[in-house]
Amino acid sequence: MEMTEQIEATVREVGARVRPQIDEAKRRLSSLDETVTEYIKENPGTCLLGALAVGFLIGKIARKA
Amino acid sequence: METHDQPNMANDRSEDPSKTIAQRMDRVSDSAQQAWDRTRGAVTDLKRAADIDGRVRRNPYGTVAAALGVGYVLGGGIFTPLTARIVGLGLRLGVRLALLPMLKDQISELADSFGGEIETNKGRRGGAKAPKSGER
Numbered sequence: 001m002e003m004t005e006q007i008e009a010t011v012r013e014v015g016a017r018v019r020p021q022i023d024e025a026k027r028r029l030s031s032l033d034e035t036v037t038e039y040i041k042e043n044p045g046t047c048l049l050g051a052l053a054v055g056f057l058i059g060k061i062a063r064k065a
Numbered sequence: 066m067e068t069h070d071q072p073n074m075a076n077d078r079s080e081d082p083s084k085t086i087a088q089r090m091d092r093v094s095d096s097a098q099q100a101w102d103r104t105r106g107a108v109t110d111l112k113r114a115a116d117i118d119g120r121v122r123r124n125p126y127g128t129v130a131a132a133l134g135v136g137y138v139l140g141g142g143i144f145t146p147l148t149a150r151i152v153g154l155g156l157r158l159g160v161r162l163a164l165l166p167m168l169k170d171q172i173s174e175l176a177d178s179f180g181g182e183i184e185t186n187k188g189r190r191g192g193a194k195a196p197k198s199g200e201r
Binding site for chain 2: 036037040041044045047048049051052053054055056057058059060061062063065
């Protein structure tokens, strides 16, 4: 029982220590997602042409490899 | 025809060469402008017809991924080992994702049926014993 309690306490402690970092990472990812989405919506032509070019290059590289 | 061309050629030769070059430059510039306008018009028409702006607004990541895929195909990457690997991985994942719920359902049905059989057997045994105990 003591062993289980110790493990539980350790897990709780680690969780409490890691939780703020996870929350921060979540917040950053969400902000990045918003930024990227906004950029794509504001510059659709550029993004599509860029994606087309990147895809073309990857295709060329895959063909050569 | 030749008689008409000769005086023209003579006129051309007699013209100032700098003027001719300037005229040609103007013509080239005009035709380039026209070509640019036509291209812009065609791109605008295509955008309107395919509703690209609307699609991008509704699903930005999907549209970019589609453009990436189109570029990949245009780049000749479709019949390559990389594509085979990606398709294989996708198929494996898809089959697993599709099969797992099915297997889970089958197993739970089997477990239910076994559980039901066990219950009925217990009931039968219990039922068979009960009358005996009741008889006693």
